[in-house]
Amino acid sequence: MSPLSFAAVSGRLKARRAGVGVTRPGFAWAVPATVFFLLFAILPLVLVAVLSFTSWDGIAAPRFNGLANWTKLIHDPVMIQSLWLTLLLTALGVLTQTPISILLGVWAAGHQRNRAVLSAVFFVPLLLSATAVSVVWRAILDPNFGVPSQLTWLFGNGNLLGNQSGSIAVLTFVGLWQFTPLHALIYQGGARAVPQVLYQAAAIDGAGTVRQFFHITLPQLRNTMITSMILMVVGGLTTFDTVLILTQGGPGTDTTVSAYYMYRKAFLSFDFGAGSAIALVLVLVATLISLAVVRLSGYDKMRSTAEGI
Amino acid sequence: MRRRPNYPAGLGSLVWLFLVGLPLYVLLISTFRTTSNYSSQGPLTFPSQLTLQNYLNDFSNGFGQDFLNTLIVTVSVVAIVLLVVPPLAYAIVRARGRRITIVFRVFLLGLAIPAQAVIVPMFYVISQAGLYDHLIGIILPTAAFCLPVCTLVLTGSMRDITPDLYEAMAMDGASPWRVFLQLVLPLSRGGLSSVVVFAALQAWNGFLFPLILTQSDSTKVITLGLYNFQTEHGVDVPGLLSAVVLSMLPIFIVYLFARRALVQGLMGVGGK
Numbered sequence: 001m002s003p004l005s006f007a008a009v010s011g012r013l014k015a016r017r018a019g020v021g022v023t024r025p026g027f028a029w030a031v032p033a034t035v036f037f038l039l040f041a042i043l044p045l046v047l048v049a050v051l052s053f054t055s056w057d058g059i060a061a062p063r064f065n066g067l068a069n070w071t072k073l074i075h076d077p078v079m080i081q082s083l084w085l086t087l088l089l090t091a092l093g094v095l096t097q098t099p100i101s102i103l104l105g106v107w108a109a110g111h112q113r114n115r116a117v118l119s120a121v122f123f124v125p126l127l128l129s130a131t132a133v134s135v136v137w138r139a140i141l142d143p144n145f146g147v148p149s150q151l152t153w154l155f156g157n158g159n160l161l162g163n164q165s166g167s168i169a170v171l172t173f174v175g176l177w178q179f180t181p182l183h184a185l186i187y188q189g190g191a192r193a194v195p196q197v198l199y200q201a202a203a204i205d206g207a208g209t210v211r212q213f214f215h216i217t218l219p220q221l222r223n224t225m226i227t228s229m230i231l232m233v234v235g236g237l238t239t240f241d242t243v244l245i246l247t248q249g250g251p252g253t254d255t256t257v258s259a260y261y262m263y264r265k266a267f268l269s270f271d272f273g274a275g276s277a278i279a280l281v282l283v284l285v286a287t288l289i290s291l292a293v294v295r296l297s298g299y300d301k302m303r304s305t306a307e308g309i
Numbered sequence: 310m311r312r313r314p315n316y317p318a319g320l321g322s323l324v325w326l327f328l329v330g331l332p333l334y335v336l337l338i339s340t341f342r343t344t345s346n347y348s349s350q351g352p353l354t355f356p357s358q359l360t361l362q363n364y365l366n367d368f369s370n371g372f373g374q375d376f377l378n379t380l381i382v383t384v385s386v387v388a389i390v391l392l393v394v395p396p397l398a399y400a401i402v403r404a405r406g407r408r409i410t411i412v413f414r415v416f417l418l419g420l421a422i423p424a425q426a427v428i429v430p431m432f433y434v435i436s437q438a439g440l441y442d443h444l445i446g447i448i449l450p451t452a453a454f455c456l457p458v459c460t461l462v463l464t465g466s467m468r469d470i471t472p473d474l475y476e477a478m479a480m481d482g483a484s485p486w487r488v489f490l491q492l493v494l495p496l497s498r499g500g501l502s503s504v505v506v507f508a509a510l511q512a513w514n515g516f517l518f519p520l521i522l523t524q525s526d527s528t529k530v531i532t533l534g535l536y537n538f539q540t541e542h543g544v545d546v547p548g549l550l551s552a553v554v555l556s557m558l559p560i561f562i563v564y565l566f567a568r569r570a571l572v573q574g575l576m577g578v579g580g581k
Binding site: 026033034058115142234280286 | 315321322325326328329330332335336339347348351352353389392393394396397399400401403404405406408409412415416421422423424425426427428430431432433434449452453454456457460478479483484485489513514515516517521532535536539549553557560561572
């Protein structure tokens with residue numbers, strides 16, 4: 001290091017220690033975004049708690065009614081059922097999407113030309129809105145004019161949405177179709193970050209593709225797996241669009257998940273107080289899970305996944 | 310490295326190609342059928358006669374208006390996000406003090422708020438503000454719910470700017486404004502493009518807020534249009550599916566030309 005640059009560096013260090021010259025933005029820079037966020041995200045979150053103790057029809061002013069919404073909710077069999085259904089659909093989502101998206105992600109992480117081309121096709125479902133996906137599948141699965149009516153040898157009478165198990169299977173499958181590409185993308189990023197040295201060492205030791213997958217790729221993907229699964233759980237708990245469009249919670253209340261029940265209570269039965277109480281349950285569950293996120297993976301890992309490849 | 314073809318993986322990928330491709334084939338091919346052809350031949354066969362009538366019908370059924378509304382919402386959401394997030398991220402990365410730490414914590418907490426959970430109070434807030442059934446009533450909440458992910462992505466890329474560069478500018482006596490405009494913004498272009506794509510996708514594909522906060526045809530966005538179409542004229546499947554194709558066309562064009570930026574924006578969705 002030349003004397004000149006040494007002088008410059010020590011001068012800079014002195015300046016930093018004295019706090020001279022290093023201009024930092026003031027708190028004012030954060031104010032617009034913060035105010036905006038408080039008004040349209042945090043305030044509603046506080047209000048959901050307040051409204052859950054009121055009776056409100058959406059037109060007149062809300063009136064406080066104490067714990068009435070909550071006592072009704074605890075004794076509401078549809079509410080209890082909706083929680084079980086939500087947990088069931090979430091579990092089915094994680095169990096079906098995780099293995100397939102790991103396989104697809106690891107496969108797509110390879111740099112072969114055919115894989116790049118096929119991956120471009122595989123990621124197309126990501127471009128469709130949840131509404132579009134649900135509308136398309138509803139048309140395809142229509143019992144009279146859809147695909148099942150043409151393949152009766154496979155689908156029986158073709159009315160897949162006519163009973164509970166069929167409806168749950170359809171919701172799980174559509175979720176798989178819709179969300180697997182996103183998670184495959186996350187795993188692709190994770191798999192590409194695995195150091196190549198590990199594979200080279202394993203190959204020298206004579207490990208084949210399968211052993212490399214189980215002994216290197218999977219353990220290395222642990223953090224990616226945590227992030228992806230948490231996303232699946234939060235997404236699963238708030239499943240709404242697909243239920244609204246594909247089953248309307250039916251047949252009967254057989255697929256009425258909590259988020260849909262909240263919508264039905266508030267915006268179809270105009271019992272906004274009860275809707276708020278269900279929403280608060282959803283918020284509490286989501287918060288518990290986000291705390292689990294911090295516990296299991298730490299914020300840093302979450303951020304590096306969000307940044308992508 | 311070994312370049313031996315992996316046959317089981319190839320086979321598996323073909324199975325998935327079939328599962329992804331078949332619905333997309335049905336989606337695309339059905340839009341060129343007449344409604345009567347769809348009911349008689351079903352969705353799988355190749356139609357004997359192709360027509361563009363479904364697309365024309367969509368436009369005479371008001372799809373143009375829906376498209377315009379969605380475009381207004383999307384552009385506004387992106388504009389709001391671009392206006393407030395970069396200064397916020399700059400402050401989070403560079404400002405000192407307890408207050409800014411608390412603000413960052415609030416936005417991190419925001420990551421865990423599902424939009425579904427706040428639709429009832431959002432309806433209350435927007436009605437009280439007199440914004441019910443106005444496009445601005447969709448724009449504000451949609452933009453607000455983009456903020457946590459966008460902030461996280463952008464602070465990530467601003468942290469990659471080395472302190473030396475800040476110090477060099479400080480020695481030149483640059484004000485925070487000049488540092489922001491000449492150093493921070495140009496060097497976080499990657500993060501900014503992910504943020505734009507993420508916000509645009511959220512706005513373009515958003516359904517929940519429009520569903521509960523609007524009701525007229527004049528404020529209807531595309532996703533709501535698809536939902537209404539399906540509940541009102543569920544029989545006209547080719548008309549419905551051609552509206553689906555039209556709705557995804559702009560995103561598909563972006564996908565063809567800027568796949569990398571789009572994929573990174575989608576990973577922003579992953580961060581949610």
